[in-house]
């Protein structure tokens with residue numbers, strides 16, 4: 111087995127490196143955007159031809175959800191064309207792909223967690239390009255696995271947990287939306303799920319949902335971050351999305367049904383608060 115991780119300097123890529131090197135050391139090549147730009151078709155083809163890889167884990171993506179409303183071309187070029195480049199060559203060479211997609215492919219008007227087969231209707235440029243990337247991948251390389259996830263955070267990069275910790279130190283109070291519901295996903299848990307999928311005896315292609323267990327609003331998430339971090343000096347106030355306009359529209363309800371993951375891999379998934387505590391402990395120990 112020889113694995114290629116693309117987009118390796120992002121928050122998921124960096125967590126994957128830690129899990130893979132701890133559990134299966136020395137079999138993975140990690141490439142950042144500088145080393146392999148997935149939008150460069152010739153570079154992708156040449157890299158894959160020379161690499162003798164059995165698997166690609168694609169962590170490369172355009173992820174700036176609000177900026178994407180202005181930068182449609184840049185967003186499509188990574189999330190659709192880049193995925194197409196990987197898919198075309200990987201299928202030709204018999205390389206299996208694990209790709210990551212998002213709960214933002216849904217419009218969030220459901221009243222129960224979304225299954226893999228539910229109707230998609232993205233509300234944003236980001237969600238729409240991620241959906242087109244899914245379709246392109248399954249069309250060109252049908253043996254691929256696509257993991258839909260949401261609300262990713264880790265000690266690395268930019269994410270909600272780090273933003274709340276930072277703002278709680280500089281602001282006197284915070285306003286956080288209480289009418290968008292989802293499940294925070296610790297990137298380290300997603301990385302472990304990916305490793306489970308890649309090293310499982312049964313390779314089950316198609317779309318599969320993964321997030322942590324449980325459900326909350328962004329407001330509940332912010333309150334939990336402060337409680338676990340011991341922050342008492344900066345109250346969090348709940349506000350409605352209409353009071354906090356953003357360039358991109360987000361689904362009001364983005365909870366994913368994980369029955370397929372449970373049934374296929376029988377691996378326990380931690381509750382989001384348990385994993386949040388682990389992540390905050392890591393952030394604190396990195397700061398010391």
Ligand SMILES: NC(=O)c1ccc[n+]([C@@H]2O[C@H](COP(=O)([O-])OP(=O)(O)OC[C@H]3O[C@@H](n4cnc5c(N)ncnc54)[C@H](OP(=O)(O)O)[C@@H]3O)[C@@H](O)[C@H]2O)c1
Nearest residue numbers: 117119120121122143147148170171173210212259260262
């Ligand atoms: N973050 C979330 O809340 C969330 C939620 C649901 C799904 N997801 C999905 O989960 C996956 C991982 O997300 P993440 O949070 O780890 O994202 P991230 O931290 O933004 O990392 C994405 C990485 O992709 C790289 N990249 C961008 N364009 C590239 C290109 N043309 N060629 C190669 N690499 C390129 C970026 O490099 P630079 O740093 O140089 O730009 C960055 O290192 C993505 O597919 C994302 O859509 C994320």
